[in-house]
Amino acid sequence: MSLLFSRQCEYALQAVLYLAKTPSGKMTSIKELSAKLDIPYHYLAKILQSLAIKGLLLSEKGRTGGFALRIPVEHITLAQVIDAVDGPAIKHSCVMGFGECSEDNPCALHNEWVHLRTGLFDVLNDKNVIQLAREMKKPVYEMLA
Amino acid sequence: MSLLFSRQCEYALQAVLYLAKTPSGKMTSIKELSAKLDIPYHYLAKILQSLAIKGLLLSEKGRTGGFALRIPVEHITLAQVIDAVDGPAIKHSCVMGFGECSEDNPCALHNEWVHLRTGLFDVLNDKNVIQLAREMKKPVYEMLA
DNA sequence: TTAATTTCAGATAAATTACTCTTAATTAAA
DNA sequence: TTTAATTAAGAGTAATTTATCTGAAATTAA
Secondary structure, eight states: OOOSSOHHHHHHHHHHHHHHHSOTTOOBOHHHHHHHHTOOHHHHHHHHHHHHHTTSEEEEOSTTOEEEEOSSGGGOBHHHHHHHHHOGGGGTOOTTOOSOOOSSSOOTTHHHHHHHHHHHHHHHHHSBHHHHHHTOOOGGGTTTO | OOOSSOHHHHHHHHHHHHHHHSOTTOOBOHHHHHHHHTOOHHHHHHHHHHHHHTTSEEEEOSTTOEEEEOSSGGGOBHHHHHHHHHOSGGGTOOTTOOSOOOSSSOOTTHHHHHHHHHHHHHHHHHSBHHHHHHTOOOGGGTTTO
């Protein structure tokens, strides 16, 4: 089981942060992303395409084609990516799986969960992908200067 | 998509807290749990059975049979339930889906995620099911005195 | 112009998760 | 002792998610 985000969404987040670290103007191919991030090629293709359709990425066909972040890059957040892939449910779903869950009608974990989720989404909303990409210390993301 | 916990696990949590609210000594049938919590009967049966096998629940066959929490009830936590159903992965998996993710090798959300997860599991480990059940204000859980 | 490289599109397959069905075993009440 | 109610067990089905395959369309470089 994938946790919190679907596998698709995890891949999307990894790829978007990779694009955030590549020099602006350069297009990155699915091939490179797939190889570097170890994500199934055609599966990743679908994901990137859908992010392009939803306006988060730019895509170009042809020999020098590939994907890049839509501009202005500073306006893109991971919250948008999550929303585009997994939808908005996570932002209000009950962690115990109850249909209704609210302040008036709380499950045993409601308060704790709302508090923690809010903290996470504060970061996801308030920092753009460039800022977040900087906090990623993984080797694969380093050599993109 | 279910978030954080699998559907199975959500059902398990709901059922365990229901049992935590029923008077001690009384067995609760799958039928009652299934109806009150709106969980598919046979699916729930499997889940409860596996929790019984793993030692979290007591089960009794026959006309007055059903399920109850293993005693001593005070020693049962939701963290144990989660572990029994979804396994321990959630306690160390990377929220962005990277294989390795640590303080030395963090993804962009590592610190935030560790903070969230720790906060949640502090509650899940430190409060027993009786204490947590008390915080559940849902109508279905009320009339069990 | 041609060949190479890329995304786009749609179909399909594999894997996982969720759920159902049926029968047997057990127990207590009638 | 019979009957009704319950869990146990295993097989089977459905739905969803993840992944693969193939070919077309676009674009650039040779």
